[in-house]
Amino acid sequence: MARTRGARPRRVRLWRWRRNPLRRRSDLAEAWLLLGALVLALLLGVLSGLAxxxxxxxxxxERRERSSPVAAVLTEDAAGAAASVTENGDGGVWAKVRWTAPDGTLHTGRAEVSPRSPAGTEVTVWTDPAGRLVAAPPEGAEARFQTVMAGVTVAVATGGLVLLGGRLGRRRLELRRLGAWEAEWRRVEPSWRRRMTG
Structure with missing residues (x-):
């Protein structure tokens, strides 16, 4: 029967799961391997992402508990939007500030402040229990974003690694199957060649 031009072969879905004389044990093993890898990737991805x-x-x-806001005073005029602009690009500049630690001692350091603030301006800085300057802990939307991004990143990475393991297992099955075919062909080929030439 001639194939019509442009006709595409019909795909048989889930053929590894259906009983038929052409299905090998390795086909069924491959189907179970792929299904197991998919389920495991979803399960481990969700669990590791939540963790x-x-x-x-x-x-x-814990970072919010260990740090507290403290009133500080600028000891110098804050520079304009110059080379000392902060890394996060929010328009702040670094300037020298003075604050009192919880134990009553005076400390000085550099903190992020609004540009062009004059000396003597009161600003809020964050300190640890020892009175040292620390970065302000993320709160609200920023904290939620960091939490969600960490969960999604770990979930995708874990699921991807499991799927990669499934692909490697499938590749091993394919190599074994090809090796078995080659061994079978070596046994059959001499008699087949004699029949064809004789």
Whole structure:
């Protein structure tokens, strides 16, 4: 029967799961391997993502507990939007400030402040229990974003690694199958060649 021009072969879905005389044991093993890898990738991805999000959320909460806002005073005029602009690009500049630690001692350091603030301006800085300057802990939307991004990143990475493992397992099955075909062909080929030439 001649194939019509342009006709595409019909795909048989889920053929590895259907009983037929052409299905090999390795086909069924491959089907189970792929299904197991998919289920495991989803399950481990979700669980590891939730664990990572929980860990980041706990870390941020601990950071918020360990740091506290403290009133500080600028000891110098803050520069204009010059070369000292902060890394996060929010328009702040670094300037020298003075604050009182919880134990009553005076400290000085550099903190991010609004540009062009004159000396003597009161600003808020964050300190640890020892009175040292620390970065302000993320709160609200920024904290939620960090938590969600950590969870999603870990979930995708974990799921991807499991799927990659499934692909490697499938490749091993294919190589075994090709090796078996080659061994079978070596046994059959001499008699087949005699029949064709004789």
């Amino acid at each position: 990572a999000a929980g860990a980041v959320d706990g870390s941020l909460a």
